[in-house]
Amino acid sequence: MSAILTLNVNQIKTLIKQCNPDEKLEIIRHLERKTIASRGQ
Numbered sequence: 001m002s003a004i005l006t007l008n009v010n011q012i013k014t015l016i017k018q019c020n021p022d023e024k025l026e027i028i029r030h031l032e033r034k035t036i037a038s039r040g041q
Contacts, residue, residue: 007015016027 016024019027
């Protein structure tokens with residue numbers, strides 16, 4: 001079974017604030033990998 005969770009940017013920011021530093025770094029690295037093409041690198 002799968003579910004879809006819809007969050008706005010402020011909700012995502014609130015969730016990130018609750019993460020520990022290692023989790024935040026993991027999120028940063030994930031976003032970097034997913035956005036590298038759109039940043040022209």
